[in-house]
Amino acid sequence: MTIDTGRLPSLYLGHGAPPLLEDPQWMGELASWSAALPRPKAILIVSAHWESAPVTLGATTPVPLVYDFYGFPLHYYQLQYASPGAPELADTVRALMPAGEPVADRPNRGLDHGAWVPLMAMYPDADIPVLQMSMPDLDPAHLFALGQRLAPLRDEGVLIIGSGFMTHGLPFIRDYFGGRPGAPAWSVEFDSWAREALDAGDLDALFDFRRRAPGMPYAHPTVEHFSPLFVALGAAAAPDAPPAYPIEGYFLGLSKRSVEVR
16 A cells, blocks of 8 residues: 555544534534544544454445444434445455454445444545454453554554543433533543553553453443554554543543544
């Protein structure tokens, strides 16, 4: 692949649900973030909403989006994000994987909302090729190692994105759906702990977040929304260096903290 862009960072972001596309603050934060980055030649995204073993690559030609959410108004199921496919990027990803890390293909699997929702905010023209890759498991060390394998893509103009949510205790935020301001203690405590661990470059603590992080298991009753962080960290040149936090704060009591690593 011949690329004329400089080395891109890797990102971990909170993707939210489709209604966040109508939240001007969140849309503005994501748009400002992408505007400050070099324009990618292609985007490789790992979403909390796709676990499939072995590592699996989604469609490399345009196919319908995956509307993997329930109970929303009809117009959210009519949204489109017709980004170009990225077959060359898929070939490169396969070549970067070792013999013990097989790669499967799902040519009919479109982008899920963990991918297309943030991309609609960051790259609304849908003119950058996008490839979605599954998480084969939720093991932090394995996902970090996958990120390390993918790191050379950053020198080829590929933006690597892990899409999740810094806290995701959906069963415990009913009061916040009803308009309660602020955030629950478990969300604040987990968010503060994660920032401190990231700032300190404490990868051991982050890998062991299930045991060490305050606010568990309320912050992540299931851990798929935190797990894409490890792909992003693995793809960084210096994963133990303090990252940038282009987006902070809370939405419905959940931490929106998003991470940029170089």
